[in-house]
Amino acid sequence: MSAAHDNFGIQSPARNTQLNSMLLRLGYDIQFETLSDVPIITLLNVHPSRLGDLREPDELRTNPSVNVGTYEDNFGNRACRLVAPQGKIQLHGSTLIEDSGLPDEENIAAEEIPVCDLPTEVLPYLLNSRYCEVDLLSNTAAELFWNAPRGWNRVQTVCDWVHSKVTFGYEFSSPFRTALDVYTQRVGVCRDFQHLAIALCRALNIPARYATGYLGDIGVPVSPSPMDFSAWFEVYLGGRWWTFDARHNARRIGRVLMAVGRDATDCAITTSFATTKLLKFEVVTEEWKIGDRSPVARFG
């Protein structure tokens, strides 16, 4: 499937030519405690579509050191596999990436592609998935958005609706909440906003997929909350994928994609196949200027 990645449609910023170009320091430090050997899958690497922007290696390191296998998963993401031995384990990494420094691309003229003309690899992103019950929300989507202007504007209308109707709060975090739950409960965190927006878009025959990655407080007021990975989503309009974000509902600077998939199931940062206890979870995403003290000492 690797040939398919080239038309993922992720923008390739014209490197080194942008006046706004910036460097971003990325890193994470995650620690688990386990009662037995636990197989773990990670999606902690930068997405292959951004490989050309990396200015330092992007490697998952573990402490204690264990074998880490790297592979490309079904969705084109760079995944790792490892077995955490009983006890404590640290997963950490740090890299430097060049970014256009420009907001998420926008094209209000981008059109909806009729289902019959969609590339076959895009079709799965019209279907039901664990957290996006398209079937259960299809009538609601039609009632709310069928008459909205087609194309980019319709997706933006969906984002506006979700953004205005759902209340954000870390206290609402639940790994079990589906798009329908978000629709009925009207509360959630990042991923919940995106799941609802994705399900509504799919119900309107607009391919939509979940995305996860780094999103620092760049060009916006610094959030008092601890940095975390973020979730957004992508829709397929006019022949390529575009970034939308029903949580922030803004064109943001400095997103660094890590993984895409049907929903949070496919994009989990870590998936453990036995009980683990999370001891630490720290993420760094910040603009990096030459001369900055590297946080590599901490995370690298």
Place this chain on the structure above:
Amino acid sequence: MSAAHDNFGIQSPARNTQLNSMLLRLGYDIQFETLSDVPIITLLNVHPSRLGDLREPDELRTNPSVNVGTYEDNFGNRACRLVAPQGKIQLHGSTLIEDSGLPDEENIAAEEIPVCDLPTEVLPYLLNSRYCEVDLLSNTAAELFWNAPRGWNRVQTVCDWVHSKVTFGYEFSSPFRTALDVYTQRVGVCRDFQHLAIALCRALNIPARYATGYLGDIGVPVSPSPMDFSAWFEVYLGGRWWTFDARHNARRIGRVLMAVGRDATDCAITTSFATTKLLKFEVVTEEWKIGDRSPVARFG
């Protein structure tokens, strides 16, 4: 991904050498009425793993005649795409396939593969999907089956449990019922039995996937119900996929695989992207002996 198919593990019967070898006549006649042009995806072809067994072409025909595009989907199935014009459309086809005439293969020595040793393409079949909420059933699975003998016997124990606890009835058919619903409601049709068994196997770290295809009344009393496509499931043990069927809970003769996937979402015989009305749905699966009048006239 086509290289991956060879290790799907579907048995390749040693053709023409089996004493039990038989020919199966397969066919379908499906008719829809639509109010507008409706894009439709079909999974009406025999699975690529059985191509070598076909003794007649296996082509989807439509009346009126429309363009039909064929492609391999993400799961390795042979899918078709078409646009049904407003009005009535018939989808029909018929083919002849050679079959070993032997029951589903069985290997009670087949072992569970530790997650860390599973091929990467098998890993998605451990995760949540629309109709298989592994997360919500994982504790139940552990409580019921953790102490069961590992390997083939554990999967069989899951099938025995589902088969004995769930009541079959066509009147219980619902496209919305998930594995958890089957667990709580204890009623369902074919697909419901498989969804629950799949979710329970995945919760036990045994890869499991949904399968759909032809299953005639061969070697069993003829059912009074109209023939339909059937659903079963496959688990990955000892390095390959094996057929299980929580609905019939028996090693059957003459299954012809059409599609595999995470659950019924991925294996829908037809997926329509606008409202359609089903006018007719007939399926034929029967042993065919030389001299039999071909039903091609009806379906072909």
Place this chain on the structure above:
Amino acid sequence: MSAAHDNFGIQSPARNTQLNSMLLRLGYDIQFETLSDVPIITLLNVHPSRLGDLREPDELRTNPSVNVGTYEDNFGNRACRLVAPQGKIQLHGSTLIEDSGLPDEENIAAEEIPVCDLPTEVLPYLLNSRYCEVDLLSNTAAELFWNAPRGWNRVQTVCDWVHSKVTFGYEFSSPFRTALDVYTQRVGVCRDFQHLAIALCRALNIPARYATGYLGDIGVPVSPSPMDFSAWFEVYLGGRWWTFDARHNARRIGRVLMAVGRDATDCAITTSFATTKLLKFEVVTEEWKIGDRSPVARFG
């Protein structure tokens, strides 16, 4: 609580003075088979508010004969209790009731009562119940109906919406379907229509309760389906309860109330406290003219 019944607001037709007055023959024949002694609660009697209209006794009879205890339940219904001995049991009854022959009363001037002015006994009908998840549908109700004209018209607007959006079909019958399920699935039988309408009304602060009883094909074309008990609902407007029916969405003649409650849980015709198998279920509701052969021989 018996004093409370007087203000249930059920109309008391001025008997014998209406030109349209008619007699209705009511009856039922229900047969179960059980594997053990099974306690059963029934709501098979006509509601106490209609006692004055009865022209024959209204008694539950059983075959074999068992002790039947009668009591008034928490909602003011006339309930019976019995223990079905292992084996087969028939529950049957027949009575004759006088009816105004007029359609369900209508008063488009009936106003919504502010919550602070509602009688306390009405307040529970604003809350969540098993099949009416007011909490999960409150935002949807507000989005759809907040700006509708207040009072009778708003309830009628809810009924119109439910009636037009949900498809009726006996094949959709499921004892597990809640109001939210009806909202998402858009299919159902009688009770499902009422559950959704009730939940929406409650979310709008309009007290609404489930009702069950006899509803024959009087003044309407005869339905080809077998007669069954029917479900409708009541809303509290202008100081009393009024009948609405989101399934038929029509003012009908000849409804005979049996039970009211929060939802179908409280109004189950029979509630069995162990497994039973239903062998027969027949209901009679028909206009009866002097000289008609009484069906008492069958059901009485």
Place this chain on the structure above:
Amino acid sequence: MSAAHDNFGIQSPARNTQLNSMLLRLGYDIQFETLSDVPIITLLNVHPSRLGDLREPDELRTNPSVNVGTYEDNFGNRACRLVAPQGKIQLHGSTLIEDSGLPDEENIAAEEIPVCDLPTEVLPYLLNSRYCEVDLLSNTAAELFWNAPRGWNRVQTVCDWVHSKVTFGYEFSSPFRTALDVYTQRVGVCRDFQHLAIALCRALNIPARYATGYLGDIGVPVSPSPMDFSAWFEVYLGGRWWTFDARHNARRIGRVLMAVGRDATDCAITTSFATTKLLKFEVVTEEWKIGDRSPVARFG
């Protein structure tokens, strides 16, 4: 219904004769902000069954002062109604109650009453309710507990199971979580533990109802968490109601009942009929010795 209260079965401690008798200071201070006049129902009073133990008046006070109507609800609780004017409102109260100082009563000889012998007013506590889906958990209950010793021990076995299987955490608080959700998610707060235990008991034909009230850290290590109202449940065995608590799974000292009902819907401390914002929520429950400075100044 007031006559029915006498056999609620709540223990009547032989007052002034117990050596362990103690005084408990109870109080609450709840503040809301509203955008409009909001009708509110409260269950902030001590349950009528404890009236004889009060040593100070138990009155809901409001600031600003508004009319407060008191009534007995359908379940025998002492409820209040008021309309909060637009802006801020404080609901506060404080009282002193005498308590036996003894742990919850225990009687391991208390027997299950066959359904056919239960008082009619107890029957509703066998049925489904919003947060207790008896229908969906009945098979699970039978599979887990059918063979457990009958009576008190079976209820204790249910409590042990729920207590050991569900993880407590304030971060898991959700007003939408039902008994089935607790069963699948295995996390929750007080009310979630009780809802699951209640649903399981009802599925076993043991009447069970939700209870809410004061429960201080008396006779147990002081919890670092802020004091809150607590939830427990009652089961009907041997002809009366008994207290169980699947959250703490211990016979505790100093419970003061405020309300009972089918589930948390019926026992909400406050039910608001429009949007409110909670500004403050403080609860006091502590042993009070003569000479203690009264906290009345704060809450009374």
